[in-house]
């Protein structure tokens with residue numbers, strides 16, 4: 329699936345667990361999240377066979393947060409094709425220490441469960457606990473080589489999530505900050521810090537956003553972005569039910585890690 333903007337074309341790739349996006353410019357490509365470990369070949373095949381581009385057109389790999397469906401192929405792509413990785417500056421604190429190691433194990437297990445729920449085969453979702461970040465991103469950073477994209481730090485799902493705003497196109501890559509399941513917009517699972525999530529969502533609600541891309545939910549035109557965000561903030565207080573309620577206590581190991 330592809331979506332045409334004035335300055336780039338956005339390609340949506342159906343990854344093992346998450347949707348990945350490639351922003352295609354005339355002489356360069358930007359990868360918005362690196363998918364699972366098993367998505368490495370999907371990304372390479374898409375670029376070389378569908379886009380018919382050499383791999384050296386891929387100039388930057390984004391990892392919005394250290395979950396297996398966003399960071400899994402980052403290191404293998406970066407090493408094999410010498411592509412720099414840009415990621416939140418605090419990303420490698422997430423799985424530090426014993427608590428981090430436990431969370432890493434739990435997140436690997438949750439990734440397998442998520443893949444099964446998508447009726448996917450059992451594929452490799454193992455991923456490193458740390459990634460080698462070439463460009464650490466702060467709140468309000470512009471992406472190196474792609475200055476039309478601005479970083480907004482939105483911790484809440486993890487302690488370091490970012491979203492990427494393209495003002496020129498009134499477009500937001502939400503990563504996991506907004507998800508869409510069965511046509512319903514939701515907050516991600518888990519929200520590890522509701523207060524932070526709510527505060528950070530309020531920061532972006534007045535951006536001019538006409539379309540969004542989600543890692544779980546695809547691409548959507550948005551009629552009223554601030555209304556959508558206020559709805560998500562309100563919904564944060566709705567108690568979890570069913571399987572999510574059972575798994576929620578397993579998602580809180582890494583807290584609270586400070587720099």
Ligand SMILES: [Zn+2]
Nearest residue numbers: 393395485504
């Ligand atoms: Zn995530």
